[in-house]
Amino acid sequence: MHLIKQIFRSILKFRMASLFSIFSLVTAFLCIIIITLYVSFEKSFDQFHTNNSSIYRVETSYSAWIPAIAADVIKENIPEVVNVTSIWNRGKSKFATEKMNLSDQFVSTDALYASDEFLRMFSFPLIIGDKNTVLIEPGNVVITESLSKKLFGKENAYGKTITINKAEFMVSGIMHDLPNNSTIQSDCLISFSTLTRDARGKIKATKSWSEWSYNVFIQARKGIKPKKLVQKISQIDQFDKKLEGIKERNPNKEPLSLRPLKELHYASSYWGKSNKLILNILSILGFMIMCMGFVNFINFSTSQASNRAKALSIQQVLGGKKQMARIQVILESIILSLISIIVAIAIHFLIYPTIESFFEIKGLSFESRPIYLIWFFILSISFGVLASLYPSNYFNSAPISEVIKGKIFFVKKGKAFRNALIIIQFVFAIGLIISTLIIEKQLHFWKNFDIGIDKEHVVCIRTTKDLREHHQAFADELMKSREILDYTYSNFIPGQVGMGWGREIDGQYVNIKCWPIDHHFLDFFKIKIAEGRSFNPNSQADINTFIINRKAAEEFGWENPLEHQMGGFDFLGDIIGVAENFNFSRLQDEIMPMQFWLTNKRKYVLMLRVQPQKYQQTVTYIKNIAQKFDSTNQIDVKFLDDQLNALYTKEEKIARFIEFITLWCVILAMFGILGLSFFIGYDKTKEIGIRKVNGAKTHEIIKMLNIDFLKWIAIAYLIACPLAYLAMNKWLENFAYRTELSWWVFALAGIITMGIALLTVSFQSWRAATRNPVESLRYE
Known part of the structure; x- marks a missing residue:
């Protein structure tokens, strides 16, 4: 109990450093929570399917579209395949009941044609109906619970007739709404056999090798490798003839491939809605934010090293042990970290709906994922322990006799380490500013590109x-x-x-x-x-x-x-x-x-x-x-x-999201440099007093205090520019039409960083430079 009281006294005594530490950690933790929840949600797509590891989409080097008849041929010739299903996306369709048709009303939503093995392959549970039979007969449809309510209200839709684009269908099953993290999305599944009764020639299309307009999914037996399946499918006579022509026109690509279900969310098609590169970039940004929060905490903790060391030394003189002094610093760090994560989670609950709406993203809720709350608390405790190891050792490294006498021990100790930390922070900040400017430049390039037609007015x-x-x-x-x-x-x-x-x-x-x-x-x-x-x-x-x-x-x-x-x-x-x-x-x-x-x-x-x-x-x-x-x-x-x-709305929203994270990084970097300016101000208090007594002017002292920061930013700039160039050049390679990596982007990023840093540091430098020299000389 005494130790706990001592910890809170220490937090209140050095409340300025504590408040800055909490503010910095809240900023870092809040950003980490948002990034972690979003990235984990995007990477969870299709993982809920029981057979997700053995489901593949059959594709050629041209596209994912292949003939529907390929499904029958694969099923007949490849015993290693358990289930095969053909899919045809009908897109937006008009749904209505008999009553709605009388008043010319309808519900517009997506419809998907799927063969009868679809529900045996994918884990979309039914509320009513047998998954083995609901999609067998022509004219059968399975609708989601939400579509059922829109059409029939509280009535049971099972067995009733609905019209889809004026054609009649019978509701043979009702399924739960498809999960948000399902790549395949539809409110209605229409039996694929319905196409064979279509008067517009669909029966011919589904049985023809000339109509490449369908998706075919296969489910392999456990332990069967995709390469073996590709080889066996390629050897089927019908496939072999088709693949020869594809190989001739695309000699550098494999003519046939199997895309794992877990990769479908990132595929370039009407179902592909995410970009793995962007998710990896966001993961790296999350790690950068964590590192910057780590740097800030150390800088704020050590900004009042002399006073902290003196307080801990007095405790040891009064009978405390050195090990307990270290434990006290570690526990202080853990408590500050826990306070910060609680505040960050509370803020997240308040703002995440707004963030999802503004950036048009999903997955920021803790709903159905409460385990992440536990992980974030474990993260904060781990962070508190790791971030306190250096300060706890640093404060207790001075001889007690020298600290008690008031001798300054921390003037140069650990200087190189702290300088390196601040340089790393600004490498991150400058690199992100450069990346943001290039992303904006690319969006501007797209919007103003001459596409080759007269689109004015x-x-x-x-x-x-x-x-x-x-x-x-x-x-x-x-x-x-x-x-x-x-x-x-x-x-x-x-x-x-x-x-x-x-x-x-x-x-x-x-x-x-x-x-x-x-x-x-x-x-x-x-x-x-x-x-x-x-x-x-x-x-x-x-x-x-x-x-x-x-x-x-x-x-x-x-x-x-x-x-x-x-x-x-x-x-x-x-x-x-x-x-x-x-x-x-x-x-x-x-x-x-x-x-x-x-x-x-x-x-x-x-x-x-x-x-x-x-x-x-x-x-x-x-x-x-x-x-x-x-x-x-x-x-x-x-x-x-x-x-x-x-x-380019999607790219623009992602760009704004990255800019949002970049702003976070810049704020954390500014906090870091502010913490270091506190430290330098304390270290040079007596030196400043002596210089002023000897005639030094305020602007000369401000220059002396700022020159080191300018050097660190210059070093960070020299490191960040080539790294950002390589990263953004790699990113631009993903686009057929792209902007140039202009020199002015890198120059502007340096000017912005230098300007923000100088404004941040100069205020603290001015306070130190205008202090009464008598007080400065008495500071020991």
């Missing part, structure tokens, strides 16, 4: 059913305004082409993006035709023909692309032209093979080129005309530039 409208039924009349009415210069209908807006076709043409597999458009589209965006001709606006004969881009012709090795044809959903269309390449997707990736499909359907987006002077007036006019054709639905008019910039 274009607004977009997502059409409703009524607007699509009267699309020509609606466009003609809009064109009566002098403020509207031109129009075009399309299935997608630039940057969001979501239709991909996998085909086998002339004996080779072709994977191509498909963009359904109207006659006006190419002229509207001033897209140049390099070979052949454009679509004829005055004839319907070009309907269901294609114009491909140069990339497609080169990728497919077509010397005379106009002699080829491309298979549509239920037709065979001629290729009548080749367009110049332009960036129709995100700038992270290279230009992909793409084709324009002229169709008189799929009028889902209307784009208008407007006069720039009267935007607000024109938008109001568009909405008023839309109301005449569809009085029940409100339309939203958006600028194409804003839509294109939204392609």
Whole structure:
């Protein structure tokens, strides 16, 4: 009990150092909590599946899309495979009950076609239904509990009929909502056999080796290595023939591979939503924050070394043991650390919903993960012990006789160690500032890049059913305004082409993006035709023909692309032209093979080129005309530039998150340098008094106190620049279109760091320099 009282007396006596230590630790711990919870959540994806270690997605060197028939062939020929399932993502669909259809209401959510082995392979538990049978019969659907409530309220949905995009289905099962850390996300599973009754030719597609539009997952027997499976699948006759052509066109890549389920979350596809590199960077940042908190604690602890050593020495003179003095310092450190982690956790509970919302991330809650609370308390205790080892030894290293007499023992002792700690802190801070500036530069580069089409002064409208039924009349009415210069209908807006076709043409597999458009589209965006001709606006004969881009012709090795044809959903269309390449997707990736499909359907987006002077007036006019054709639905008019910039929202949010962490590091670095300035101020108190008595001016003393800090920052800058250059150059290599590592970024980072450091240190230096010299000379 006496020891505990002594510890709290010491904390209160040196309350300035204690408060700074707690503030610094709270800042460090709070950041570590956020990073740890987020990274651990992202890395937990798909780990809940019982068979997660033996589930793989079958992929080729082109993509993850393969023919659905491959699932049947694998199942028949590979005994090492326990389960095989085919998946087709239908995307957003309209769900309704019979009552909802009468009032033209619906619920829009994702739907997924899956074969009957899906629920035996993946651990998505059912509330009602048998996982072995619910997806066997055509027309069966399994819906989530939340979708069931939206459609039927408190009624039991099992066995009832619903419509999905006007087609009737029977609810054969109800499952729990899919976990947040599941890569596969859907509110509805439709039996894959339903596709075989589809009147639009899906039965042919699911049994054809020419339709590469499906995902196939396999579950291997325990202990079977993926390499063995790849080898056996490759030797199947049907696969062997297909893989030969793929190998010829991609000789540097393995034509067939199996992607483990645990890697699916990081894959580049519609399911891949995370970046392993970013997670590793955040983990490194968490470690850096921990190190900086460690450095700050030591600096604040040792900033009043002389006074602390004297207090501990007096205790020893009065009968205390040296070992107990060391234990006291360690326990003080543990208590400060525990106080800090409690405050940090309390703040986290208050702010994490705001952080999740602002950065559009998940996983910061302790819900269902209370074990992390225990780990954070263990971390704080461990931190307290480790961070106190140096101070406890440092305070007790001076001879008691010298400390009691007031002789200064700590002037130079441990100086090199503390200097090294502060340099390490600023290496982290400068490196992160450089990285943040380069990330911002890259985002600016993407947003201002010329993608190769005329996208200025274009607004977009997502059409409703009524607007699509009267699309020509609606466009003609809009064109009566002098403020509207031109129009075009399309299935997608630039940057969001979501239709991909996998085909086998002339004996080779072709994977191509498909963009359904109207006659006006190419002229509207001033897209140049390099070979052949454009679509004829005055004839319907070009309907269901294609114009491909140069990339497609080169990728497919077509010397005379106009002699080829491309298979549509239920037709065979001629290729009548080749367009110049332009960036129709995100700038992270290279230009992909793409084709324009002229169709008189799929009028889902209307784009208008407007006069720039009267935007607000024109938008109001568009909405008023839309109301005449569809009085029940409100339309939203958006600028194409804003839509294109939204392609980089995810990167922008992650950039802001990294900037958020960078700010944390800078704050901790400033606290560290403030702690060291305290230490130097105490060490040089008498020296400052003597200099002032001998005529030294205040600015000369401030310069003397600051010069060492400038040297440390300069050393940190020289270390941080090449490290940041290498790291950011490696990061930029992930993008097809990237900015340059300009010299001014590194110079600006140095100026920012130097300016912040000088402002932080100069205040403390000014206080020391303006102290009464009489008091300074009496300080012993």
